[in-house]
Amino acid sequence: MKVLMALSGGVDSSVAAAELLRDGHEVVGITMRLWGGASDTGCCSIADVDDARRVAQQLGIDHLVFNFTDDFDRHVVEPYVQAHRDGITPNPCIECNRHLKFHRLSERADLLGFDAVATGHHARIVEHDGVWRIARGEDVAKDQSYVVHMLPQRELARTMFPIGHLTKAEVRERAAALGLRTAAKPDSQDVCFITSTGGRTEFLGTRIPFRRATVVDAIDGAVLGEAESLEMITLGQRRGIGLPGGGPKRYVVDIDHATATVKVGDDSMLDVTEMSVINMVWSHDAVEGAVLVQCSAHGATYAATVSLAANGSVQVQWQQPQRRIAPGQSVVFYDPTDTFVLGGGIAG
Amino acid sequence: MSAFTYLDHAATTPMRREAVDAMLPYLSEQFANPSGSHRFAREARKAVDDAREVVAGVIGCDPGDVVFTSGGTEGDNTAVLGTVARRGGVAVCPAAEHHAVLAPVEQLHGVEVPVGPTGAVDAATLADVLRSTPDVSVVSVMAVNNEVGSITDLAAVAAVVRECAPAAVLHTDAVQAPCWLDLRSITPLVDMLSLSAHKFGGPKGVGVLVVKPSVRYAPMLIGGGQERERRSGTHNVAGIVALAEALRLTDAERSTEVPRLAGLRDQLVDALCASLPGVHETVPRSHKVAGSAHLCIEDIENEALLFLLDEAGVCASAASACAAGAMEPSHVLAAMGVDRRLGLGALRLTLGRTTTEADVQRGVDAVVASVRRLRKATA
DSSP: OEEEEEOOSSHHHHHHHHHHHHTTOEEEEEEEEOOOSOOOSSSSOHHHHHHHHHHHHHHTOEEEEEEOHHHHIIIIIHHHHHHHHTTOOOOHHHHHIIIIIIIIHHHHHHHTTOSEEEOOOSEEEEEETTEEEEEEOSSGGGOOGGGGTTOOHHHHTTEEOTTTTSOHHHHHHHHHHTTOTTTTOOOOOSOTTSOTTTHHHHHHHTTSOOOOEEEEETTTOOEEEEESOGGGOOTTOOSSSSOOSSSSOOEEEEEETTTTEEEEEOGGGGEEEEEEEEEEEESSSOOOEEEEEEOSTTOOEEEEEEEEOTTSOEEEEEEEEEEOOOTTOEEEEEOTTSOBEEEEEEEO | OTTOEEOBTTTOOOOOHHHHHHHHHHHTTOOOOTTSSSHHHHHHHHHHHHHHHHHHHHHTSOGGGEEEESOHHHHHHIIIIIHHHHHOSEEEEETTSOHHHHHHHHHTTOEEEOOOTTSSOOHHHHHHHHHHSSSEEEEEOOSBOTTTOBBOOHHHHHHHHHHHOTTSEEEEEOTTOTTTSOGGGTGGGOSEEEEEGGGGTSOTTOEEEEEOTTOOOOOSSOSSOHHHHTSOSOOOHHHHHHHHHHHHHHHHHHHHHHHHHHHHHHHHHHHHHHHSSSEEESSOGGGBOTTEEEEEETTOOHHHHHHHHHHTTEEOBOSOBOTTSOBOOOHHHHHHTOOHHHHTTEEEEEOOTTOOHHHHHHHHHHHHHHHHHHHHHHO
16 A cells, blocks of 8 residues: 555654555655744654654655644644633643644545555554444553544544554564664653743633632632632642641632632542543444543543533543543543443533 | 756766865865965965965955855855944845844844845835834845845945945845846946855855955954955865856856846746646746746645655755744745735746756646645645
8 A cells, every 4th residue: 555654753654654565555754844933842843843854764755844833723722722712621632633633634645646644653453344433552651542533533533553563562562673863862841832931820821811710619609819820720730729728638629710700629629420521532333331431641440420411522431430531631442351442422 | 867857956966076076186186275385285275275366356355355155045145244343233135035144133132124025125215214213234135035036236235235224234135146137237236245155056065155345254263364354264276166167157157047047937937827727927037037936826735846846756845844844934035025824835947057948837837736625736
């Protein structure tokens, strides 16, 4: 097949390209230029593009850079800023996968006559009776099925994860054996457009006005203090909410965005028995009944029962009470054997 | 290279065989440092000074005005940064200049002058800016735009600069000019002028900065005091010799090459406009150099188009690439007021000495087929 391989400049995509070549595919490497601003988190930098180019040279494949900065701004950065303004905690990396890696890039690949798009994610795509599924990667600790959960059938049919059957250690071994310069490169961390020096505060502070928040006791409503920026506060947060140290541990258990009020209380107050999930994308057909639910990139899964609501959202009934998930976070459903993705959406 | 159709001469030109031959002895047996004091060094020095005379003859200046550099960026940077470092004051340039001029002007918090719809600065607009900007020390205006090929009326620019900012140094980035314009008509108008050898069949990494005797600037490179203390560093003897040979031949062939390539360019653009709807010539041909075709193609993303052209063996370009190698929305088109969406479909096809009618035909065929394919896929 003629495959467009997304080379990030990291070790996983480097080895993925090599795997594709070994399997006899015709491969063109491509690096997406997504964020045009400052970055120091080891993602999407010019040095990464250099690494991607060098790996492509070492493997003997063509390499191009596509400039998707406009799309990235529109689909990832602007919604990220807007979400914070609205009191929602978004996951920009998932939105990047959804809109850039598996939509914009697929579209471009189609246009240019490629049969498939490949990435270096630790996940697998399996087909059974004509139905495509995303399965967890071989390396459970590095599994990334959560961040690619949004692929529907038509995308799964033309997407490849060539290193899903390898552990991270095996990936590094193969990179070293091939003499690829990315063999020992650390994994990228954090959000590419948030610098480690300035953090979220600096990034958002230049884009939206921060509102002061009144911090109150969740039970009796007594005013306990004031936090500097409502938009920076997330459900379940304990530090940085303007409360003096000492005393019982108090967590953010509710945020009333309209009145700029943050309610704090005991962590048990975060426990819920159900949640609603919106913007659902099912891998194949919609599912009801027993599932396993994962609510963060490398988080644990918890048993629940799901049912479909009339408006297309999904109602999750936890088997055991769980901590409330901040609105905006991605919620992914797996089959009861914890093998493959059923679908996922956004915590409402 | 025979399998390729090279239509990217504004990016770089194939090196002339004569230039390669001229430089080879200085890459092998004649390796001496021209600043040395032995006879071997004197031979190298003679080669550099012979080259300097040839270059001065083509440019229309005194040999003493010729400073050999590492290329266009060094010349541009030196003219802007070096002048302001020496004299203070404000740097001024049009908004469609090459980044080698724009970046230093921006770094010095200088002034950018709006350009007209052809990409060239209008003398009246420049006059307004110069009159309202006190203490202008350097004005840098390109002779030919590298992206869209428009020619600046440097006589008008020079008249305005002398009248409105008489103390200012006038520099021109003439990197795209030698194949198309007689430099002897430009040099008398300006105080400084930059060239780059690889744009006219010479090697990469060598260029010329013309510095008129009245001009004082702070050199970017100091040390051994070469080039009359205007540019230190051991001479790139082989590169300088090759530059001179390439420039001499380019100058000698210009009067036949310009009409030949203008004809081929017209053929190329006419065929594309006739075969494809929604193709816009960015700058009227009367305002451009002969070898430049710049088009904006509706409903096309040039990244995709360039990929298909590359697959078809046609080397073309869009705008300038960023540090990462990605296509960037062109600052030139933005300065000209071209709609951003239309600008995404910008395609630059540039012809040169090696371009044949067959190249043009292959270029037309590939562009037409690629554009049709992309439009069909997105329709």
